[in-house]
Amino acid sequence: xxxxxxxxxxxxxxxxxxxxxxxxxxxxxxxxxxxxxxxxxxxxxxxxxxxxxxxxxxxxxxxxxxxxxxxxxxxxxxxxxxxxxxxxxxxxxxxxxxxxxxxxxxxxxxxxxxxxxxxxxxxxxxxxxxxxxxxxxxxxxxxxxxxxxxxxxxxxxxxxxxxxxxxxxxxxxxxxxxxxxxxxxxxxxxxxxxxxxxxxxxxxxxxxxxxxxxxxxxxxxxxxxxxxxxxxxxxxxxxxxxxxxxxxxxxxxxxxxxxxxxxxxxxxxxxxxxxxxxxxxxxxxxxxxxxxxxxxxxxxxxxxxxxxxxxxxxxxxxxxxxxxxxxxxxxxxxxxxxxxxxxxxxxxxxxxxxxxxxxxxxxxxxxxxxxxxxxxxxxxxxxxxxxxxxxxxxxxxxxxxxxxxxxxxxxxx
Numbered sequence: 196x197x198x199x200x201x202x203x204x205x206x207x208x209x210x211x212x213x214x215x216x217x218x219x220x221x222x223x224x225x226x227x228x229x230x231x232x233x234x235x236x237x238x239x240x241x242x243x244x245x246x247x248x249x250x251x252x253x254x255x256x257x258x259x260x261x262x263x264x265x266x267x268x269x270x271x272x273x274x275x276x277x278x279x280x281x282x283x284x285x286x287x288x289x290x291x292x293x294x295x296x297x298x299x300x301x302x303x304x305x306x307x308x309x310x311x312x313x314x315x316x317x318x319x320x321x322x323x324x325x326x327x328x329x330x331x332x333x334x335x336x337x338x339x340x341x342x343x344x345x346x347x348x349x350x351x352x353x354x355x356x357x358x359x360x361x362x363x364x365x366x367x368x369x370x371x372x373x374x375x376x377x378x379x380x381x382x383x384x385x386x387x388x389x390x391x392x393x394x395x396x397x398x399x400x401x402x403x404x405x406x407x408x409x410x411x412x413x414x415x416x417x418x419x420x421x422x423x424x425x426x427x428x429x430x431x432x433x434x435x436x437x438x439x440x441x442x443x444x445x446x447x448x449x450x451x452x453x454x455x456x457x458x459x460x461x462x463x464x465x466x467x468x469x470x471x472x473x474x475x476x477x478x479x480x481x482x483x484x485x486x487x488x489x490x491x492x493x494x495x496x497x498x499x500x501x502x503x504x505x506x507x508x509x510x511x512x513x514x515x516x517x518x519x520x521x522x523x524x525x526x527x528x529x530x531x532x533x534x535x536x537x538x539x540x541x542x543x544x545x546x547x548x549x550x551x552x553x554x555x556x557x558x559x560x561x562x563x564x565x566x567x568x569x570x571x572x573x574x575x576x577x578x579x580x581x582x583x584x585x586x587x588x589x590x591x592x593x594x595x596x597x598x599x600x601x602x603x604x605x606x607x608x
Contacts, residue, residue: 197473199294200483201606204308204576205231206466207414209427209564212313216424216463218417221250222257224465225310226267231412232306232467233268236481240269244302246276247292249285249309249568252316252361253278264310279568283528283594284492284602285309286466286571291490291604293470303475309573310465311566319355327351364598367498371597372446374500375453375531381499382537386452389532390439393457393561396529400430400558406584407557410576429460430562457532462564466572484579488589488605489515495599501534503601504593505541511591511603512547519547522605523587526574528594529559538595557581570594575606582608 207224210216216224225248233240246268248261257263262276270276281288286309293305320328327343334340363370369377378384400407404426413425444451445458476483491511495503504527512519527535527549539549557577560570571594578590593603 198486199297200471200473200476200481201290201485201487201575201579202469202471202476202481202483203232203236204410204466204468204484204572205235205412206410206569206573206576207464208411208424209429209462209464209566209573210424211429211564212461212463214428215416216312217314219312219463220254220257220315221252221310221312221465222254222260222263222267224312224463225260225264227412227414228308228310228465228467229264229268229306232469236469238469241271242304243270243274243306244304245274245296246270246306247279247289248307249279249281249289249571250311251280251282251285251567252311252313254312254315255317260310281600281602282597283530283565283567284571284596284600285568286573287490287575287592287594287602287604289572290468290470290487290575294487297470297472303471305470306467307470307572308465308467309566309569309571311568312463313461313566314463316361321351321353321355324351362597364497364500366598369498370446371500371530372453372458374498375458375533376447376451377498378501378537379452379533382540384533384536384540388536389452389457390436392532392536393439394434394436396555396558396561397431397434399556400427400562401432403557404430406581407577410580427563429462429564430558453531453533457561459530459560459565462566464564464566464569464573466569466576468572468575484583485606485608488607490604491602493601495601497599500597500599501530501595502537502541503595503599504603505538505545505601507601507603508542508591508593509545509547511605515605517589517605519549522589522591523553523585524556524578524581524590525549525554526559526578526590526592527554528565528570528574529555529561530565530595532561534595571602575604579606579608
């Protein structure tokens with residue numbers, strides 16, 4: 196069997212949550228990306244064996260969202276689909292899972308990727324109010340219903356924010372921003388360093404705007420579908436260090452250094468990648484964007500989840516037999532500026548020097564946003580297209596993962 200090929204890919208624009216895509220559920224965003232992928236590659240939907248998508252904030256009305264996306268995109272009902280959730284690494288997991296399916300001859304052609312609408316993560320009722328609703332549903336008389344209604348107190352209506360709940364680790368009890376503050380203190384990374392890194396992310400993303408459009412399908416904005424979005428709306432033109440310095444710490448208001456300005460943006464978006472065996476791609480006349488060389492997943496302490504790439508990167512380099520100096524481009528997902536800086540510091544102390552000149556050259560999640568289940572696949576698409584533009588061969592992608600994991604993948608052209 197040949198190498199696993201990433202034939203081509205496409206994504207929607209990445210849009211800040213509660214803005215332009217607020218009226219578009221994740222299943223619709225995913226279907227747009229998958230449908231466009233089929234059309235741009237001229238692939239008959241009947242040739243697809245399976246759709247594997249990452250999604251972390253699955254909508255209650257779209258359980259196993261990959262299946263809904265598959266059907267919405269016009270893939271026949273007899274084809275298979277399933278959804279993956281490895282938090283921030285879900286988009287990479289969708290590709291490595293496809294690789295495993297193809298290598299074991301369970302599939303030939305797979306559409307991988309991710310879809311996420313963080314705008315549509317719901318507010319939840321607590322147990323007390325849920326219990327009242329359940330009893331109301333079973334109540335047999337008007338007097339029983341009235342008694343239940345009179346038992347409701349204002350505290351019953353206090354909502355649980357699903358987004359906040361999903362970004363809090365139940366093992367260590369810290370939200371993701373608090374774990375970033377842990378790294379800031381442990382690695383001695385200043386607020387100034389974080390803000391300077393965030394500014395670099397925005398500047399690089401603005402400079403790369405036209406290049407990034409090459410991987411984007413324009414999307415008509417619901418509900419009127421009159422306006423088109425054809426680029427990411429997160430990067431801030433004219434961003435300055437002075438503006439970043441004015442922002443207050445959000446996770447530790449007294450001694451913290453992590454702000455909304457040096458953290459990733461909450462984002463909506465979708466991405467789809469066409470994955471198959473190298474020989475199959477040749478038989479169909481495709482010239483793949485690149486190939487999967489090696490990948491790994493590691494576990495780290497949940498309270499320091501952001502340090503995951505510092506352990507995943509050495510592991511994947513050892514597995515592949517490649518030296519870091521031979522890697523042409525590196526992407527470390529920017530969950531937080533301090534998290535990337537801590538990883539760079541740890542890697543350097545372990546003998547791995549990731550040069551800033553080849554790191555996140557088109558900006559990262561601080562500017563572009565981080566739709567959690569999608570980012571891994573977006574990074575694969577972005578780095579392969581940038582390698583192609585530069586005529587380079589090897590790219591390395593790594594992400595920290597909520598819950599205390601790290602993921603890394605090496606791609607080659």
